[in-house]
Amino acid sequence: MLTSILTDDISMLQVGNKYNAPLMVAHRADLQRTLLNRALALGVTVRTGAVITAIAEDFSPRVQLASGEWISGDVVIAADGVKSFVREQIAKRKGYQNGTMSTGDAAYRILISEDRMKGDQKALGLLRGVTGSRWMGPGGHIMAYPLRSNKMYNMVLIHPIRPTQQQTESWTSRGTKAEMLKTYAGWNSTIRHLLSYVPDGEVMEWTLNSHAPLPSWVENKFVLVGDACHPMLPYVAQGAANAIEDAAVLTVALSVIGSTNSIDDALRIYQAVRKARGEAIQASARETQRALHLPDGKEQEERDRKIRDSTEAATKRELGAGEKRNPDLWSDQQWQDYMWGVDVMKETLEKWSEIVLAQPTQTPISFSKRVD
């Protein structure tokens, strides 16, 4: 059996320099802790174990917790993830489609600590570098990068679902190391060695489903953000980034309105800036899946040639290098410009005049608040 495995690397430093902002990869727990600390410092009250089980019939800003308690506010920002209860309620009452479709793939996620790599210079080189790597082969691909000050190596391995595999979108479902090693037995020695370092019982696995876009992310005083409105598959590796973009845009929009009477305007602006862009990035998963999982043959050889050509042109900083498209969108300069070469907060203020000032609202909008 032919198994052509191509590696496609992206230097986080180079990308960071180009866009004048660091390209960062972070452990989920570290990112959450950073966000939590900032929220607490700003005086936000955080309640854990508060599961929302009902919302107001008319989407006025009221939610009910499992305890029976109702909570109300000026607006409800629903960031309740890929299995969003709020999205489900909106879809049910508005007659929107809220189904999922299997991509045909599942993902393993593993973390390898430095001490497990002792003596393996190749693996240690990957761990200590500043490069994110993709390996692609027939039917699947792997995305990997160092985390936690280069002390852990993170790998997400996407592969076809086994015929008997149960469909689950759960973060906590586990796979077996033996099954994973079998899946990647034909891949190169770097991968096989890396996978052999994972402790038994520490292989996470879940199936990947795609979700149709919603007609609207806003219903009265409810607004969806993050995976609740654009569930991103890991082919894109941009889900957290886009959830943060949502938050940034919503923050700007809610910061510049003069009073709570103008919340509808802020939500409209948020949707105008974010919906098409978020859904385009979400939809790019399909293109990436196709390009990265090609079976061996002419099309795969052509893809590999294009990846090599565009990478070489980019590395040498050749004139017009950006015109050489890279079939792996993650490394493609034009797609990178689209994903990372924008200032969404600035765009929010620019779109403001286009959208809101064109249609006068109940209350004048104040631009007196500065957005940092």
Ligand SMILES: Cc1cc2nc3c(=O)[nH]c(=O)nc-3n(C[C@H](O)[C@H](O)[C@H](O)COP(=O)(O)OP(=O)(O)OC[C@H]3O[C@@H](n4cnc5c(N)ncnc54)[C@H](O)[C@@H]3O)c2cc1C
């Ligand atoms: C295998 C894999 C690899 C990935 N790799 C990357 C990557 O490299 N880079 C990247 O940017 N993204 C990646 N992502 C995507 C990223 O993890 C998600 O896009 C991101 O976590 C979405 O954030 P969120 O806050 O919208 O949702 P979540 O992080 O899912 O948070 C939702 C929260 O809502 C809570 N919740 C749910 N229901 C209720 C309820 N009824 N009441 C109260 N609370 C509720 C949940 O407990 C949870 O805390 C990957 C995803 C997968 C599956």
